[in-house]
Amino acid sequence: MLRLYDHWESGNCYKVRLLLSQLGQAFERVDVDILEGETRTPEFLAKNPNHRVPVVEWPDGRALAESNAILFHLAEGSPFLPSDPWQRAQVLQWQAFEQYSHEPYIAVVRFWHFTKKLEENQHLLPAKMEGGYHALDVMEKHLSGQDFFVGGRYSIADISLYAYTHVADEGGFDLEAYPYTRAWIARVREQPRYIGLTEAVGARVSKFSDLLES
């Protein structure tokens, strides 16, 4: 069975949980405590030297990191990744936008809220908020003309962008001025086999620390 090295509140991990659920693919979850340094253990670094979750591991030991690469690989041949070359290029474009121009702002500020690090990062906050709102502006403009990001249908481009956008308010971003984005969030929620960010999933759940001890 596929194994997902996961962190519950991470939007990057949630992307993979959401797609796996929508693919109907069984998987087990391993909770990795990123705040306790578990991604810096030799055991984890052997799976991803870049010490980040999510990592997906196959029964034969192959491991893949980077949420958007995982989505693209798992979605191949499914309705969640178009077969048309130009649409695939646009999926990759939006995934790159998400990881470079969206996540480092919207997800990072949310992380500061969660980890009580807002105070110590106060000097960086204005630039982070500005960058986050710019990303939302780009999304809103695009969504004003179409229901989903690529090819008029739900795809992994939507999953990648949805993960942190739908909880942007947890980082203090106000989506009031983004009606098209809010309508798109509602459309994503209506997709078959949708699961929420903290919804229980996975055929089996274990803790990474337990695996280390066994």
Next chain:
Amino acid sequence: MLRLYDHWESGNCYKVRLLLSQLGQAFERVDVDILEGETRTPEFLAKNPNHRVPVVEWPDGRALAESNAILFHLAEGSPFLPSDPWQRAQVLQWQAFEQYSHEPYIAVVRFWHFTKKLEENQHLLPAKMEGGYHALDVMEKHLSGQDFFVGGRYSIADISLYAYTHVADEGGFDLEAYPYTRAWIARVREQPRYIGLTEAVGARVSKFSDLLES
């Protein structure tokens, strides 16, 4: 003919120039002055609302942004992108690593040097240098076991990572302690149709400001 909206010293743009040269694909270059705000003009934003180069434009008007998405799309069906699904996943993983864990450190510090903004960003420099060296550590470890990043042969994963690594010294990063990375840089330079970062290419070159006036 393909048109590349380009900035000479940008490694992200260089990735596209290098691949197009190695594909033997004719293209014209349009120099966009990013420091003079040309990517914020309505004409440029119509091509990429996320105001960044590179952008590749086809004769029919389609435009694609994000360097790694452009590489993946242009390399499809060529020897620079493997056909094996697992190798393709690894290409995407390394491209995501580059854009999230490498470029924001190594390229950004280089940019501060070039634009004389090192002084005003002095408070951010230690974290940027640490992040950059971590990325180099990850690369060095991987390259200690293989000649290229994916599947034992030169691919767009190498192009993506080479672009800013081979000029990391321009941001003050010392590659002395990275012998495998230096050997890989030398191997990339030996590839057929290799061009350097500031090597003249493009069937025609124009300035974005001239296009605006015409």
